[in-house]
Amino acid sequence: MGRGDKRTTKGKIWRGSHGKTRSKKTNRPHQQVKKEEKKNG
Numbered sequence: 001m002g003r004g005d006k007r008t009t010k011g012k013i014w015r016g017s018h019g020k021t022r023s024k025k026t027n028r029p030h031q032q033v034k035k036e037e038k039k040n041g
Contacts, residue, residue, distance in 0.1 A: 007021060
């Protein structure tokens, strides 16, 4: 597992490819997770 391995992040960077282990940046906005509000009383 190293630079020659297609499945690892190092291998993807070395080859210049993308996939599940090294996905490209997307311009879609991130979903905001709502935190539960604490109720007093």
